Amino acid sequence: MTTETKDHAELAEIFNKDEDRVDWHDETLWWIRAKRDKSVHQLPEWEALREAASGIKHNVLSNLNAYLQEFESAAKANGIIVHWAADAKEHNEIVHGLLAENKVTQMVKSKSMLTEECHLNDYLATHGIEVIDSDLGERIVQLAGEAPSHIVLPCIHKKKEEIGDLFHMYLGTPSNMSDPQFLTETARGSLRETFLTRKVALTGVNFAIAETGEFVVCTNEGNADMGAHLADVHIACMGIEKLIPKREHLGVFLRLLTRSATGQPITTYSSHFKKPRAGQQMHLVLVDNGRSIQLGREDFRNSLKCIRCGACMNTCPVYRRSGGHSYHTAVAGPIGSILAPNLDMRKYADLPFASTLCGSCSNVCPVKIDIHDQLYKWRQVLVKEGYAPTGKKIAMQVMAKTLASPTLYHAAGKMGRLTIKYAPFAVSNKLNPWYKQREMPSSPEQSFGEWYAKNRKK
Amino acid sequence: MSSREQILAAVKQNQPDLLPLPNVTPFQEITYEDALAQYEAVLTAIGGKMYRVNSMEEVKAIIKGSYNSLEKRVLSLVPELDDIATAAYEINPAAHHLADVELAIISAHFAVAENGSVWVTEELLGHRAVPFICQHLATVVSAKNIEPTMHRAYTRIGAAEYGWGAFIAGPSKTADIEQSLVLGAHGPRSMTVFVLND
Ligand code: SF4
Numbered sequence: 017m018t019t020e021t022k023d024h025a026e027l028a029e030i031f032n033k034d035e036d037r038v039d040w041h042d043e044t045l046w047w048i049r050a051k052r053d054k055s056v057h058q059l060p061e062w063e064a065l066r067e068a069a070s071g072i073k074h075n076v077l078s079n080l081n082a083y084l085q086e087f088e089s090a091a092k093a094n095g096i097i098v099h100w101a102a103d104a105k106e107h108n109e110i111v112h113g114l115l116a117e118n119k120v121t122q123m124v125k126s127k128s129m130l131t132e133e134c135h136l137n138d139y140l141a142t143h144g145i146e147v148i149d150s151d152l153g154e155r156i157v158q159l160a161g162e163a164p165s166h167i168v169l170p171c172i173h174k175k176k177e178e179i180g181d182l183f184h185m186y187l188g189t190p191s192n193m194s195d196p197q198f199l200t201e202t203a204r205g206s207l208r209e210t211f212l213t214r215k216v217a218l219t220g221v222n223f224a225i226a227e228t229g230e231f232v233v234c235t236n237e238g239n240a241d242m243g244a245h246l247a248d249v250h251i252a253c254m255g256i257e258k259l260i261p262k263r264e265h266l267g268v269f270l271r272l273l274t275r276s277a278t279g280q281p282i283t284t285y286s287s288h289f290k291k292p293r294a295g296q297q298m299h300l301v302l303v304d305n306g307r308s309i310q311l312g313r314e315d316f317r318n319s320l321k322c323i324r325c326g327a328c329m330n331t332c333p334v335y336r337r338s339g340g341h342s343y344h345t346a347v348a349g350p351i352g353s354i355l356a357p358n359l360d361m362r363k364y365a366d367l368p369f370a371s372t373l374c375g376s377c378s379n380v381c382p383v384k385i386d387i388h389d390q391l392y393k394w395r396q397v398l399v400k401e402g403y404a405p406t407g408k409k410i411a412m413q414v415m416a417k418t419l420a421s422p423t424l425y426h427a428a429g430k431m432g433r434l435t436i437k438y439a440p441f442a443v444s445n446k447l448n449p450w451y452k453q454r455e456m457p458s459s460p461e462q463s464f465g466e467w468y469a470k471n472r473k474k
Numbered sequence: 475m476s477s478r479e480q481i482l483a484a485v486k487q488n489q490p491d492l493l494p495l496p497n498v499t500p501f502q503e504i505t506y507e508d509a510l511a512q513y514e515a516v517l518t519a520i521g522g523k524m525y526r527v528n529s530m531e532e533v534k535a536i537i538k539g540s541y542n543s544l545e546k547r548v549l550s551l552v553p554e555l556d557d558i559a560t561a562a563y564e565i566n567p568a569a570h571h572l573a574d575v576e577l578a579i580i581s582a583h584f585a586v587a588e589n590g591s592v593w594v595t596e597e598l599l600g601h602r603a604v605p606f607i608c609q610h611l612a613t614v615v616s617a618k619n620i621e622p623t624m625h626r627a628y629t630r631i632g633a634a635e636y637g638w639g640a641f642i643a644g645p646s647k648t649a650d651i652e653q654s655l656v657l658g659a660h661g662p663r664s665m666t667v668f669v670l671n672d
Pocket residue numbers: 276321322323324325326327328329351377380381382383384385387
């Protein structure tokens with residue numbers, strides 16, 4: 017991908033060129049955030065649920081070694097074949113091996129951010145295997161040759177006219193047809209054919225239960241089930257952090273997941289796969305790919321509690337106005353910016369800086385991950401290790417000095433205000449990235465410090 | 475060292491000291507004054523439809539009003555409703571033979587008031603694909619079997635043995651195109667729940 021050489025700021029700049037689209041993207045995601053709020057406010061026990069979910073995940077991370085083994089033996093007893101993959105490469109090889117064993121060159125896949133993280137589709141393509149993504153949003157970005165820009169809403173960045181053009185080109189719909197109902201119906205027809213003819217289906221996993229060896233997959237479209245129940249071979253792929261101890265804990269997580277994601281009370285389908293159906297093979301691939309390393313980083317370990325609801329993206333002022341692709345990693349947004357540097361500090365050094373640290377993400381996170389604190393901590397690690405983007409490094413040094421000295425802080429604030437008032441062009445120039453596509457606010461006459469000094473005497 | 479051993483060793487090395495597992499049983503106390511009214515409100519809001527009925531005869535009459543089993547295939551997994559189905563259902567058919575099912579009628583173990591779902595396991599379905607591949611889905615559930623929340627749902631499921639089970643809440647749907655809600659993504663375009671007073 018060409019995007020790999022560009023950092024978040026540069027990619028956001030590309031997205032920001034189309035101001036109408038940015039506004040639309042921003043408003044759509046905020047509307048979803050508002051739906052989340054409405055749904056959440058109907059549950060008086062919401063905060064207690066978040067606390068419980070957070071506690072359960074802390075317990076899981078502190079006892080993961082035992083839970084993994086408990087899960088493995090229960091799953092095996094259920095007739096599921098369990099595989100272990102240390103990294104993305106091994107994961108891809110295992111999946112390819114299963115396809116080769118079954119002499120299959122086509123596969124249908126439902127949403128799995130893990131397979132995006134591992135770049136499974138690209139890997140399989142180089143081995144002559146065609147993968148069809150069955151989630152409508154993922155199918156759309158797949159036809160467009162793009163990656164999903166959001167973990168729950170893969171094509172949230174696309175306008176219906178663009179989708180209409182793609183369908184016209186690939187699925188034979190009339191040109192200039194962009195009615196969502198019509199386009200969805202077309203995709204339904206085309207994918208039904210796919211479901212009925214594929215022998216192997218791959219799905220992700222939302223939760224896996226150590227106690228029972230079963231795993232749960234949540235979708236609204238029913239695509240994971242259509243794939244898995246019609247195929248002879250079901251392959252499910254999951255990160256090792258997806259475990260929860262007992263079935264009863266699903267009560268907590270399923271109540272939190274979709275309310276946080278879209279404001280729905282639950283997904284249409286919450287499928288519990290415990291045993292393969294008669295004559296079917298069911299494989300489960302447990303993937304580490306850096307997770308055990310993150311587990312050892314005390315400051316960032318909590319990021320492994322994530323249940324991938326997407327709420328932190330919907331609420332993030334930077335994500336909403338820069339778009340998912342500007343993060344150049346499979347999981348975008350605030351949580352992605354914590355997960356990615358764990359895998360490659362150099363490549364993703366820009367991401368923890370793509371935040372205002374406003375803390376909105378931490379406030380909505382259903383498992384209470386201290387997201388904005390971790391972003392701040394990554395900045396410190398990256399600067400210390402010498403990976404910070406240069407511009408940020410100077411700014412950070414100035415900021416550290418300024419914040420450490422009250423005199424400098426007050427002087428800097430005063431200068432900032434005077435500059436905006438008398439020389440707005442000095443702020444609104446190319447050196448100040450905040451000015452891009454923004455009107456600078458008018459500055460207050462007095463800072464809070466000045467106001468307080470004056471009024472205290474009264 | 476195999477990847478399995480390698481991963482387990484790394485996890486063991488890096489996991490923090492054991493933290494306690496929270497007690498989630500207090501959540502089981504949460505209830506609704508009128509669980510059925512709550513169920514109906516939520517199911518309707520997510521695109522489903524609910525009927526309160528007093529007998530299977532009523533269910534038959536309602537279904538016959540919308541589906542002609544001579545023209546389109548109606549599949550019944552509820553023995554009392556077999557006579558409105560198209561043909562006797564063969565146990566364990568290849569799922570692909572279900573592709574032309576217009577309406578599937580199934581029974582559910584129980585319904586959940588807080589989210590409009592019903593809990594089904596494969597014994598009720600004959601084939602796991604049934605509630606997905608049909609164009610429309612109808613479910614019969616006893617009025618006695620409405621659980622308030624997911625906490626109580628899992629208390630009820632307990633350690634039950636099943637090969638596959640699911641909560642199904644409303645018709646299949648997507649909003650992937652500009653967030654416009656479309657019912658009938660890959661699965662059923664509608665879901666009707668008959669709550670039977672028995
Ligand atoms: S970090 Fe929290 S809010 Fe963000 S996706 Fe994960 S669980 Fe959801």
